[in-house]
Amino acid sequence: MQPPLHAPWRMDYIRSLSKPEGPCFLCEASNITTDADRKSRLVLWTTDHSIVLINRFPYTNGHLLVSPRAHKADLEELSEDESADLQRQTIEAIRLLKRALSPQGFNVGINLGRCAGAGVPGHLHQHIVPRWAGDTNFMTVIGEIRIVPQAMSQLYEELMRVRGV
């Protein structure tokens, strides 16, 4: 049994949640049209129903989010097509991470509702967290310093390259 993941930089994220409601970042990311915007928002790909992006506040390297494009909070609000596509893109994301980062396992799941840990409870999103044996020490060496943007854009480039886009 692994101890819980330690991700101190997520405090920035948790603090940001107490700020006044801004536009939903998943809706914004879903509506972008240019490659530059896609890159700056770490959007890997979109389909008619779903969006796949790198989590800016990751638990591990390669932590991805798969979300319906529609601003919906609950699984039962999704249409059959949205629901099926969410599952399809989750599988695609896992496939990509296996090729790019060779993880040894995954945590995959959705937090529904603020009390269940959802950071953006209005817009559901599936977390795909790649895991490696001993990864609880992931980046603790850099302590309070959050993943530097450069590392995120390098990860973005790498995943896009492996995906062959």
Ligand SMILES: [Zn+2]
């Ligand atoms: Zn939204």
